[in-house]
Amino acid sequence: MPTDARLADGIRLALTTFTTLPVRAGRVDRAAAGTAMALAPLVGALLGAVLGGVLLLTGALAPPLVAAVVTVGLGALLTRGLHLDGLADTVDALGSYRRGPAALEIMKQPDVGPFGVVALVVVLLLQSAVLAELAGRDALAAVAAVVAATAAGRLAVGLACRRGVPAARPEGLGALVAGTVGWAALTLGAVAVALAAVPAVPDRPWQGPLAVLGALAVAAGLLRHLVRRLGGITGDVLGALVEIVTTLSYLGLVLTG
Template sequence: MPDRSLPAGARLALTTFTIVPLRTGRVDRETAAVAMLLAPAVGALLGVVLAAILLGAAGAGAPVLVAAGVTVAAGALLTRGLHLDGLADTVDALGSYRSGPAALEIMKKPDVGPFGVAALVLVLLLQVGSLAALPDRRWPALLATVVAATAAGRLAVSWACRRGVPAARPQGLGALVAGTVGPVPLVLATVAVAGVAVAAVPGRPWQGPLVVGVALAAGLVLLRHTVRRFGGVTGDVLGAQVEVVTTLVYLGLVLTG
């Protein structure tokens, strides 16, 4: 990770995964590699903000479902809804049973089909339901749960951008970031996210990392399927990875906690 790429990569990570209004500056594959590697760190920062919103809403007397709904809405707002849009487009393309350019053409359409709508509703319901179960927990476990889930969702993007995974198109975000993340930093980032998850289930330190590992494995299964169907990764596929893995970690940590 060259020093001169770190500031530009950090700016690119923040502007890609949040609404933070920074000047992007230099954008190339070297910078993209840094940005995709820093994606889990950006997710962790976002998780801290979302946990504060959840605790604040619950502390102000809002019903747990309302507090959870406000938190999920804030998450969508702080990311411009890009990951949700990517999920909807990816599921619509998969649901069409088309492959290659025909599937990619469906993903480019501005409308959302029934498969995409169903996926959005399911993911949002599961996220709200999971977050609604958290305010009763002690704040360290709540914070670790939200941070681990949001960081793991972005870690799935790092895995999707690992070397050997092609881009589906010659242009776009997928072409910029595909194959840029090396194995050693990827493993280190995974260990870091798993370490955060340790505190999510007090008394059972192995359970949080296990949930993160299972969710990432599910994300890799989805990635393999999308690469086979579309010919590689796209920005929409990366967005789908974020939402699917984040939701699975929330669900796993709530059910096992």
């Protein structure tokens, strides 16, 4: 169990890593990083609650699509757009068909290639479309969906940082957090996020948990592929997984089949 000091450092690191909150940084080491990555779903749930409230408030004043776009834009603003940047860089590397150091070099480039642009457009459009649909639903269900999807995206970070997954580089965020999260924390996080998703589809309480767990299963497969291609995880990989799992969770929550 983390000490009080390590827990406090982990909380501060989680908030400064996953949000733009002006929190004073504490000690940054692998112990604090492990705590921060384990707490990522909780930070995601808090962020999701804010975004869900914004969706409802804006939806009461403007058309659903406008409310959805405002909410997606605010989500990017509150995370500095880091996850979207990671998505673009990761997809560009995959689209290059290069491996190892050559692929990592592409991810370090400051520009965004065509694969990355398409990935950003598709993800942002899908998230906006789903949120527009949620804006017309029951308020509790809409907020629960945003909370669950946002938390699931951050739980994917813990999945990527679990023990046994290496870092692709000897430096950077990936090196700091790789292998720092244990299975107990992951299991607890998965159960908590699945339960949070139950109210998102009130008439089918199984759909919410199935949506987020299915998205995480896709992330696990993608993570294996990325580790083979890149040699391990990077900060960009973590950001990509956040956006992919969040988007897939949203899609699973609005399916009506």
